[in-house]
Amino acid sequence: MPTHDLIPSLIFKLNENQLAIAESVEALSFWIEQLHGPAEDAVRIRSSLTKLDENLEFITRGVAELLNDR
Numbered sequence: 001m002p003t004h005d006l007i008p009s010l011i012f013k014l015n016e017n018q019l020a021i022a023e024s025v026e027a028l029s030f031w032i033e034q035l036h037g038p039a040e041d042a043v044r045i046r047s048s049l050t051k052l053d054e055n056l057e058f059i060t061r062g063v064a065e066l067l068n069d070r
Contacts, residue, residue, distance in 0.1 A: 008066035015059050022052045 029045040 005070055008063055008070065011059070011066065012063045015056075015063065018052065019056070022049050025049060 026046060026049055029042040032039050032042040032045075
């Protein structure tokens with residue numbers, strides 16, 4: 001497979017991995033709160049995950065455009 005064909009698929013899979021990791025980290029933050037009550041660390045974790053949500057639409061559109069350009 002030529003490199004230019006591989007790039008969109010690779011970015012798509014990296015984005016899937018990033019989303020799976022974010023989901024796991026968010027679940028851990030809820031677990032922290034269940035064990036210790038409202039915790040500043042759990043809130044901070046979820047707050048830092050918002051950057052992933054903010055970038056998701058851009059990444060999704062970019063991957064779609066790359067896949068369409070093949």
